[in-house]
Amino acid sequence: MATTEQVSTLTDGTGGRTADDPTAAGEPPGAAHGGPEEQAAQGRRMLVRLLRPYRGRLVAVLVLQAVGALAGLAPLLALAEIGRELLAPGPADHGAVWTAVVLGAAGLLVRVLFTAAAGGCGHLVDGDLHLSLRKSLAQRLGRVPLGWFSRRSSGEVNGVVQGDVDTLHHLIAHTPGEFTSAVVVPVASLAYLAWVDWRLTLVALIPVVFGVAVHRLLSSEERRRQGMAVGQAMGRIGASSVEFVQGISVVKTFGGAGRVHQRYRRAADDFADFFLGYVAGSAGLASLSALVLAPPFVLLLILAGGTLLITQGAMPPAELLPFLLLSVALTAPVAALGHGMDNIHAAERSADRIHEMLSARPLPVPARPALPNGDRVEYRGVGFAYDDGHPVLHDIDLVLEPGTTTALVGPSGAGKSTLAQMLPRFFDPTRGAVLLGGVDVRDIGDEQLYQRVAFIFQDVRVLRATVAENIALAVPDADRSAVVAAARAAGLHERVAALPNGYDSVLGEDIGLSGGEAQRLGIARALLIDAPVLVLDEAMSFADAKTQAELRQALDVLCAGRTQLVIAHRLETVTRADRIVVMEGGRIVESGTYQELMGTGGKLAQMWRAQHRHGNGTHEGTGR
Numbered sequence: 098m099a100t101t102e103q104v105s106t107l108t109d110g111t112g113g114r115t116a117d118d119p120t121a122a123g124e125p126p127g128a129a130h131g132g133p134e135e136q137a138a139q140g141r142r143m144l145v146r147l148l149r150p151y152r153g154r155l156v157a158v159l160v161l162q163a164v165g166a167l168a169g170l171a172p173l174l175a176l177a178e179i180g181r182e183l184l185a186p187g188p189a190d191h192g193a194v195w196t197a198v199v200l201g202a203a204g205l206l207v208r209v210l211f212t213a214a215a216g217g218c219g220h221l222v223d224g225d226l227h228l229s230l231r232k233s234l235a236q237r238l239g240r241v242p243l244g245w246f247s248r249r250s251s252g253e254v255n256g257v258v259q260g261d262v263d264t265l266h267h268l269i270a271h272t273p274g275e276f277t278s279a280v281v282v283p284v285a286s287l288a289y290l291a292w293v294d295w296r297l298t299l300v301a302l303i304p305v306v307f308g309v310a311v312h313r314l315l316s317s318e319e320r321r322r323q324g325m326a327v328g329q330a331m332g333r334i335g336a337s338s339v340e341f342v343q344g345i346s347v348v349k350t351f352g353g354a355g356r357v358h359q360r361y362r363r364a365a366d367d368f369a370d371f372f373l374g375y376v377a378g379s380a381g382l383a384s385l386s387a388l389v390l391a392p393p394f395v396l397l398l399i400l401a402g403g404t405l406l407i408t409q410g411a412m413p414p415a416e417l418l419p420f421l422l423l424s425v426a427l428t429a430p431v432a433a434l435g436h437g438m439d440n441i442h443a444a445e446r447s448a449d450r451i452h453e454m455l456s457a458r459p460l461p462v463p464a465r466p467a468l469p470n471g472d473r474v475e476y477r478g479v480g481f482a483y484d485d486g487h488p489v490l491h492d493i494d495l496v497l498e499p500g501t502t503t504a505l506v507g508p509s510g511a512g513k514s515t516l517a518q519m520l521p522r523f524f525d526p527t528r529g530a531v532l533l534g535g536v537d538v539r540d541i542g543d544e545q546l547y548q549r550v551a552f553i554f555q556d557v558r559v560l561r562a563t564v565a566e567n568i569a570l571a572v573p574d575a576d577r578s579a580v581v582a583a584a585r586a587a588g589l590h591e592r593v594a595a596l597p598n599g600y601d602s603v604l605g606e607d608i609g610l611s612g613g614e615a616q617r618l619g620i621a622r623a624l625l626i627d628a629p630v631l632v633l634d635e636a637m638s639f640a641d642a643k644t645q646a647e648l649r650q651a652l653d654v655l656c657a658g659r660t661q662l663v664i665a666h667r668l669e670t671v672t673r674a675d676r677i678v679v680m681e682g683g684r685i686v687e688s689g690t691y692q693e694l695m696g697t698g699g700k701l702a703q704m705w706r707a708q709h710r711h712g713n714g715t716h717e718g719t720g721r
């Protein structure tokens with residue numbers, strides 16, 4: 098079954114950094130990642146950088162929230178003042194009582210209005226940041242080399258574009274409000290309570306001081322490391338379950354279920370160990386802190402302290418009321434501190450991953466695109482390394498004359514795919530150049546290049562879109578008759594026409610494609626592009642003899658008259674090719690026609706003999 102991907106905007110290759118591109122001030126791409134502390138600091142820097150364009154509006158959110166939180170205290174203060182007035186000995190001051198009632202009600206109204214405004218503004222900032230980040234990510238992903246994706250799973254990319262961007266939501270839309278309230282409300286309450294009676298205020302502060310001390314203990318560097326280890330252990334459980342689910346067929350076929358189960362069990366055991374160690378170190382303190390910060394305990398403490406002061410005649414009984422009403426406001430923010438910090442740490446990690454993706458080195462776009470003059474392809478002194486210091490191609494000199502077929506053969510890992518992928522710019526050479534029609538492919542605009550060079554590699558990507566859209570991917574304005582003609586030539590028409598919705602059937606929903614059908618879809622796509630140069634990996638090891646024969650027929654239609662670079666897996670291609678290029682260790686070790694190379698008894702002849710000993714009709718030298 099072929100891979101089906103969601104249609105996304107990620108191929109919006111408009112390129113260039115936008116004005117609000119958070120990477121505009123750019124850290125070096127792929128900045129080094131050190132230990133947990135360095136990562137946390139890096140995440141913090143990234144977060145600050147991502148939020149910098151919004152700081153004006155974020156300050157406005159903080160101010161609105163602070164006013165709202167202060168106004169929210171007014172009803173409680175009014176209630177406390179009314180109580181003190183009514184409970185005090187002597188006749189009550191009705192004017193003061195009514196003033197308190199009006200101020201309390203006004204405070205409530207202001208709180209509702211300002212908190213709503215702060216929430217609204219925070220969500221607008223969040224929406225803008227989401228949009229800008231997703232646009233920047235889409236633009237960056239549209240500009241990275243195609244080969245960048247082959248090194249990352251779609252789940253990994255989606256995790257950043259969806260998950261990490263979403264993680265920032267709570268931080269932007271809710272945390273500023275929560276933190277402002279967590280500071281403003283206790284400070285204002287404290288000031289008021291200290292004005293009423295400083296001794297009982299000190300008693301009310303006992304749980305707060307205890308809670309803050311415990312929080313500091315629980316967020317030590319050591320605890321953070323333990324927390325990260327728990328997160329990583331959880332990640333390993335996820336990875337081993339994904340491995341199991343994705344590779345279920347291979348696992349069953351080769352009887353590896355026991356081993357994979359074992360890996361999963363080990364990951365789960367590891368997690369349990371890390372988690373128990375993490376919880377055991379903090380459970381006692383955390384429970385004690387939760388108890389001390391709980392409203393019943395706080396009220397009990399206030400009642401005990403207040404009773405002592407009242408019975409000794411050091412405080413009028415009415416003064417106890419403000420403490421009973423406001424002391425809980427002192428402790429609640431401390432209790433919420435832990436969750437708030439967790440959200441911030443999660444956002445820091447997400448910001449770091451987002452920044453890393455935004456820093457992926459884009460494929461350079463020519464400032465003044467040149468037009469190739471003809472279809473002659475030339476590899477001139479090409480060298481390439483995926484990772485610095487580990488070259489996989491060395492000094493490749495190769496010419497593909499227009500209309501000829503060049504077959505690439507060689508053992509697995511020889512560099513055939515890498516060499517072939519240089520022509521459609523999956524990667525650019527680290528040395529030398531690839532030329533099309535006398536022009537370096539780096540100087541040819543994307544559109545021009547892909548009109549001239551079509552490619553079909555083993556893993557034909559299928560989008561969650563209609564069959565017609567999938568075939569006309571590179572030629573979206575192709576009319577239906579052209580799409581049908583391409584499908585017919587590729588041997589896909591009968592299968593599609595038999596579907597209730599025909600060419601409007603959605604792949605991955607109405608219809609799933611087998612490996613051979615996906616290959617045919619790739620051929621139909623390439624036929625529609627009608628590019629004069631074709632890069633082809635003709636692996637068909639998955640197909641039965643009948644499918645192989647049909648695919649060969651379709652490929653023959655596609656290839657006729659075009660300049661072809663073929664990673665060859667079958668004898669027909671090798672014998673019919675105008676030129677065979679044998680690769681080994683990233684170098685061309687032999688090149689010539691079939692007759693020439695077989696005549697010299699070199700590498701090709703050796704591979705041929707080895708293959709015939711196995712009595713196999715397909716070329717095995719590529720290791721597929």
Ligand SMILES: Nc1ncnc2c1ncn2[C@@H]1O[C@H](COP(=O)(O)OP(=O)(O)OP(=O)(O)O)[C@@H](O)[C@H]1O
Binds near residue numbers: 247516
């Ligand atoms: N995305 C990648 N990242 C890092 N190294 C890679 C990547 N793709 C290939 N390589 C390495 O580059 C070398 C050449 O690989 P390549 O796939 O081009 O060989 P190949 O001849 O096509 O092999 P096969 O026939 O098995 O596909 C190998 O050592 C391989 O491990």
